[in-house]
Amino acid sequence: MKSTILDYIKEIQESNIEQFKDRAAEVEQFRIKYLGKKGVIASLFEQFKALPNDQKKEVGQMLNQLKNAAQERIEAFKAFVEQQEEASASQHDLTMPADLAQLGSRHVLSVVMNEICEIFARIGFTVAESVEIEDDWHLFSALNFPPDHPARDMQDTFFVEKEEGRQDVALRTHTSSVQVRVMEHSKPPIRIIAPGRVFRNEAISARAHCIFHQVEALYVDEKVSFADLKQTLLYFAKEMFGEQTQIRLRPSYFPFTEPSAEMDISCNICHGEGCNICKHTGWLEILGCGMVDPNVLEACGIDSKKYSGFALGMGVERMAMLKYQIRDLRLYFENDLRFLRQFDNII
Ligand code: DAH
Numbered sequence: 001m002k003s004t005i006l007d008y009i010k011e012i013q014e015s016n017i018e019q020f021k022d023r024a025a026e027v028e029q030f031r032i033k034y035l036g037k038k039g040v041i042a043s044l045f046e047q048f049k050a051l052p053n054d055q056k057k058e059v060g061q062m063l064n065q066l067k068n069a070a071q072e073r074i075e076a077f078k079a080f081v082e083q084q085e086e087a088s089a090s091q092h093d094l095t096m097p098a099d100l101a102q103l104g105s106r107h108v109l110s111v112v113m114n115e116i117c118e119i120f121a122r123i124g125f126t127v128a129e130s131v132e133i134e135d136d137w138h139l140f141s142a143l144n145f146p147p148d149h150p151a152r153d154m155q156d157t158f159f160v161e162k163e164e165g166r167q168d169v170a171l172r173t174h175t176s177s178v179q180v181r182v183m184e185h186s187k188p189p190i191r192i193i194a195p196g197r198v199f200r201n202e203a204i205s206a207r208a209h210c211i212f213h214q215v216e217a218l219y220v221d222e223k224v225s226f227a228d229l230k231q232t233l234l235y236f237a238k239e240m241f242g243e244q245t246q247i248r249l250r251p252s253y254f255p256f257t258e259p260s261a262e263m264d265i266s267c268n269i270c271h272g273e274g275c276n277i278c279k280h281t282g283w284l285e286i287l288g289c290g291m292v293d294p295n296v297l298e299a300c301g302i303d304s305k306k307y308s309g310f311a312l313g314m315g316v317e318r319m320a321m322l323k324y325q326i327r328d329l330r331l332y333f334e335n336d337l338r339f340l341r342q343f344d345n346i347i
Pocket of ligand 1: 174175216229254287290311313314
């Protein structure tokens with residue numbers, strides 16, 4: 001037994017720190033081997049009990065020495081491992097680029113809406129915004145809608161019961177209501193552009209949605225003429241769709257403008273040759289417009305003998321569809337990152 005203990009003491013003393021590559025795990029293995037409950041030293045102490053008394057003193061001293069040597073080795077290993085880890089931590093390359101943060105991008109509708117506003121800002125229009133929950137007066141009556149007009153129908157409009165018994169409150173069906181709000185509170189000259197969200201009771205499909213966006217423009221001053229409207233439209237079309245763009249106006253009807261027109265632009269995809277997008281006509285319908293009906297000016301407290309104006313309104317989803325050849329309206333609202341990310345580079 002004495003020689004076995006001496007062998008162990010030698011083994012421990014000679015155990016080589018540098019060979020402990022797997023650091024903490026190897027230190028633990030060493031500890032378990034010698035100092036564990038069923039380890040070498042514990043079993044030697046068991047055997048020690050059976051020794052004749054005259055050998056106990058010498059062997060006991062050696063056993064204690066073995067135990068102390070093992071504990072010392074463990075402390076030394078731990079210190080060595082810690083030192084190694086500290087050294088390797090300071091070797092991290094702090095110039096390595098960090099993981100990229102996921103940046104969001106602006107929604108294509110915001111991009112297009114901002115672009116429209118900027119184009120009008122360059123010719124002196126300022127942005128006006130207003131409420132999305134509107135009353136009948138601002139949505140329809142002040143805009144010269146006759147009492148029996150279908151837009152007032154429950155079929156087309158989401159009515160909201162805002163106050164008990166009050167039935168004339170609805171989610172706005174168009175941004176033309178902002179015209180009324182602005183004219184009621186300001187004096188000509190008025191030059192505003194009103195971007196915003198509108199709501200209509202439509203079934204959702206590739207071409208229609210119950211929530212969409214419009215931009216409205218209004219210009220009221222002395223002697224505003226149809227020629228001013230036409231030139232503004234041409235300027236806008238060229239800025240938005242390119243210098244080569246041509247426009248044409250078709251007579252139309254809106255309750256709040258007289259005369260009224262719809263504007264088409266030359267197809268920016270086939271350039272007039274005929275394609276599926278323009279249904280082989282070479283023209284794309286873009287917006288509604290006209291000279292503000294004198295009844296609307298009067299309803300808003302503006303003298304229609306002194307002042308005249310033009311107004312126009314367009315759908316933002318449609319603008320984006322034509323500009324970026326987006327085929328399905330539902331894509332705008334589905335939050336599919338594969339779709340949304342495509343517009344990162346156009347911000
Ligand atoms: N408010 C119309 C709509 O919702 C669009 C419109 C047409 C606005 C003609 C106008 C306009 O200002 O003059 O479809």
